[in-house]
Amino acid sequence: MLKAVTTVATVIGLVGLAGAALAATATTPAAPAGGADPLMEQARQHFKAIPAAIPAVKDNAVTREKIELGKMLFFEPRLSASGIFSCNSCHNLGLGGVDGLETSVGHGWQKGPRNSPTVLNAVLNVAQFWDGRAEDLKAQAKGPIQANVEMNATPEHVLGVLNSIPAYPRKFADAFPNERNPVTFDNVAKAIEAFEATLTTPAAPFDQYLEGKADALTDQQKKGLSLFMDKGCVGCHTGVNVGGHDYFPFGVVQKPGAEILPPTDKGRFAVTKTADDEYVFRSPTLRNVALTAPYFHTGKVWDLRQAVGIMGTAQLGATLSEPEIDAITAFLHSLTGQQPRVEYPMLPASTVATPKPVLR
Amino acid sequence: MLKAVTTVATVIGLVGLAGAALAATATTPAAPAGGADPLMEQARQHFKAIPAAIPAVKDNAVTREKIELGKMLFFEPRLSASGIFSCNSCHNLGLGGVDGLETSVGHGWQKGPRNSPTVLNAVLNVAQFWDGRAEDLKAQAKGPIQANVEMNATPEHVLGVLNSIPAYPRKFADAFPNERNPVTFDNVAKAIEAFEATLTTPAAPFDQYLEGKADALTDQQKKGLSLFMDKGCVGCHTGVNVGGHDYFPFGVVQKPGAEILPPTDKGRFAVTKTADDEYVFRSPTLRNVALTAPYFHTGKVWDLRQAVGIMGTAQLGATLSEPEIDAITAFLHSLTGQQPRVEYPMLPASTVATPKPVLR
Numbered sequence: 001m002l003k004a005v006t007t008v009a010t011v012i013g014l015v016g017l018a019g020a021a022l023a024a025t026a027t028t029p030a031a032p033a034g035g036a037d038p039l040m041e042q043a044r045q046h047f048k049a050i051p052a053a054i055p056a057v058k059d060n061a062v063t064r065e066k067i068e069l070g071k072m073l074f075f076e077p078r079l080s081a082s083g084i085f086s087c088n089s090c091h092n093l094g095l096g097g098v099d100g101l102e103t104s105v106g107h108g109w110q111k112g113p114r115n116s117p118t119v120l121n122a123v124l125n126v127a128q129f130w131d132g133r134a135e136d137l138k139a140q141a142k143g144p145i146q147a148n149v150e151m152n153a154t155p156e157h158v159l160g161v162l163n164s165i166p167a168y169p170r171k172f173a174d175a176f177p178n179e180r181n182p183v184t185f186d187n188v189a190k191a192i193e194a195f196e197a198t199l200t201t202p203a204a205p206f207d208q209y210l211e212g213k214a215d216a217l218t219d220q221q222k223k224g225l226s227l228f229m230d231k232g233c234v235g236c237h238t239g240v241n242v243g244g245h246d247y248f249p250f251g252v253v254q255k256p257g258a259e260i261l262p263p264t265d266k267g268r269f270a271v272t273k274t275a276d277d278e279y280v281f282r283s284p285t286l287r288n289v290a291l292t293a294p295y296f297h298t299g300k301v302w303d304l305r306q307a308v309g310i311m312g313t314a315q316l317g318a319t320l321s322e323p324e325i326d327a328i329t330a331f332l333h334s335l336t337g338q339q340p341r342v343e344y345p346m347l348p349a350s351t352v353a354t355p356k357p358v359l360r
Numbered sequence: 361m362l363k364a365v366t367t368v369a370t371v372i373g374l375v376g377l378a379g380a381a382l383a384a385t386a387t388t389p390a391a392p393a394g395g396a397d398p399l400m401e402q403a404r405q406h407f408k409a410i411p412a413a414i415p416a417v418k419d420n421a422v423t424r425e426k427i428e429l430g431k432m433l434f435f436e437p438r439l440s441a442s443g444i445f446s447c448n449s450c451h452n453l454g455l456g457g458v459d460g461l462e463t464s465v466g467h468g469w470q471k472g473p474r475n476s477p478t479v480l481n482a483v484l485n486v487a488q489f490w491d492g493r494a495e496d497l498k499a500q501a502k503g504p505i506q507a508n509v510e511m512n513a514t515p516e517h518v519l520g521v522l523n524s525i526p527a528y529p530r531k532f533a534d535a536f537p538n539e540r541n542p543v544t545f546d547n548v549a550k551a552i553e554a555f556e557a558t559l560t561t562p563a564a565p566f567d568q569y570l571e572g573k574a575d576a577l578t579d580q581q582k583k584g585l586s587l588f589m590d591k592g593c594v595g596c597h598t599g600v601n602v603g604g605h606d607y608f609p610f611g612v613v614q615k616p617g618a619e620i621l622p623p624t625d626k627g628r629f630a631v632t633k634t635a636d637d638e639y640v641f642r643s644p645t646l647r648n649v650a651l652t653a654p655y656f657h658t659g660k661v662w663d664l665r666q667a668v669g670i671m672g673t674a675q676l677g678a679t680l681s682e683p684e685i686d687a688i689t690a691f692l693h694s695l696t697g698q699q700p701r702v703e704y705p706m707l708p709a710s711t712v713a714t715p716k717p718v719l720r
Contacts, residue, residue, distance in 0.1 A: 078460065089444075092437070094704055105442065344701075
């Protein structure tokens with residue numbers, strides 16, 4: 001974490017200077033036809049466009065069969081103890097990959113501890129969950145299935161359901177050929193990860209701009225982009241996902257109020273047990289942020305403009321003017337990409353052997 | 361109701377006789393190429409195939425614009441007070457149009473009073489809900505939105521949400537052209553009805569059989585079809601939807617136990633306040649019944665074979681043999697049709713004016 005903190009401190013030190021020298025995780029693409037203006041060149045130092053192809057995933061070949069199975073599992077409520085919640089309940093593909101709640105509601109109407117992060121482009125994050133405790137999406141997928149405030153299931157329940165429905169073992173055999181016993185909890189997670197790898201949102205106006213289309217952003221959005229870089233927002237929100245790539249303290253300059261940053265949730269500290277990691281979180285991707293209110297890990301801020309203002313105060317020590325907030329917010333709207341097109345999967349019928357829903 | 365009771369009594373009286381003279385609500389189609397055997401001819405007296413075209417709906421032209429809007433609203437959780445439940449929560453298009461629970465779970469984890477009926481082919485039912493209290497799908501749609509154990513919303517909440525999201529008034533204007541104020545609760549219901557009218561499941565093996573494909577049913581399914589007609593099941597399950605067309609007492613010969621038919625739920629009596637309607641329900645469609653466990657209005661029976669046996673005892677006064685139950689169950693599996701193909705709708709983002717979710 002020390003590296004990341006240092007990075008933020010550097011950013012803070014550079015507020016007001018040009019951001020061109022800051023951490024450039026993106027590689028600059030080959031100059032496209034049409035030439036580039038200085039703002040475009042500067043942006044390419046910090047960001048890169050979402051690739052049109054499905055990203056490769058470590059140790060999990062993204063095959064068509066795995067995607068198809070993973071889509072079924074993503075929408076499969078019978079993976080939960082109650083039979084009510086699927087991945088899509090809290091990562092609704094129709095709602096920007098989130099649920100639009102402060103914090104998610106799960107088994108028994110319990111409220112989860114943190115706001116549901118978007119599944120869109122999550123494959124491009126360095127790690128998963130607000131505190132990065134899952135190294136990838138296959139590790140992440142196992143969490144909510146088992147969390148008692150979410151799907152409240154066990155691996156045994158999940159495998160009991162899948163093995164009771166003949167179509168599933170067949171789909172697993174297709175997705176994981178040459179495995180003796182393909183219906184495993186690990187493979188459930190791998191299939192879900194493969195489907196989620198397809199949930200990228202390319203071709204946002206900002207991507208088009210990075211690719212050389214100078215008029216893909218409005219003048220106000222360009223002003224916002226310029227501010228976003230020059231004020232130092234790029235210190236934590238950079239790369240292909242405009243965030244999601246590293247860990248940073250929330251409230252590095254000035255801690256926001258306890259409603260937004262409650263003292264009881266120390267973020268990544270719970271993962272690393274390192275004092276430096278108190279109130280440290282993985283910076284969220286700002287991709288599709290205009291779709292994913294409410295904001296922050298507590299979900300207490302519903303207005304994107306207000307969230308921008310809070311970030312200025314808390315992270316940059318800067319009081320952004322109203323026109324600055326407007327411009328940055330306009331830029332953030334340019335991060336809304338093409339949403340995935342998904343045909344709703346038909347799930348195979350339960351049998352008499354399928355474990356019954358348990359509501360208590 | 362007297363008519364319906366009489367019909368059932370007639371059916372009961374005819375148990376064991378050929379069912380050809382029983383209530384024939386289906387019109388016999390023109391004889392297709394290939395000729396028909398006596399069983400096929402008999403079946404055509406009782407049933408008809410699901411039409412390939414979208415059925416017309418009374419007082420609500422099913423336009424492309426209305427279907428598109430209705431699909432969004434069907435999947436729109438923000439119509440509920442909590443922001444969690446949509447129509448699809450309890451009428452999951454991936455699960456045969458039901459939720460697979462005994463009775464649905466809604467706002468605050470409350471259990472609803474009756475099992476969720478399938479939305480598939482519901483447009484072909486005579487009326488909606490187990491007790492037929494909604495005359496059509498547009499009347500039905502308003503119920504769960506407002507029921508406090510389901511979506512727990514008000515028309516004001518619904519219209520507040522829709523008017524706060526600019527894309528919705530535009531979609532309503534497209535769907536309801538020439539209306540001064542198209543964003544109304546009535547039009548919400550009409551759009552949902554228009555989408556639901558598309559949710560038919562044609563081309564089940566049984567439909568193919570009715571249309572002349574003699575080998576569309578297995579020999580066991582044909583035996584089951586024959587029993588289904590000759591034992592008198594067709595007394596309550598006939599027509600295009602194999603049920604769903606009229607009202608009948610549950611337990612006309614022998615009342616099932618209180619778990620399956622609790623004395624507190626008197627069915628249609630609550631609608632008509634007529635003594636004859638105590639424990640009377642609209643017969644459910646048996647279309648896709650193999651997908652829609654658990655069974656009966658209480659959802660207490662998970663095994664389709666067991667449900668068939670109970671129907672024999674309760675409705676026909678007949679103890680069906682195991683081979684008879686097997687054959688009828690096999691026939692019921694032939695009623696699983698082609699499930700709707702639905703692209704998951706992208707829902708427009710909330711604004712700061714959108715009413716917040718209320719969980720309490």
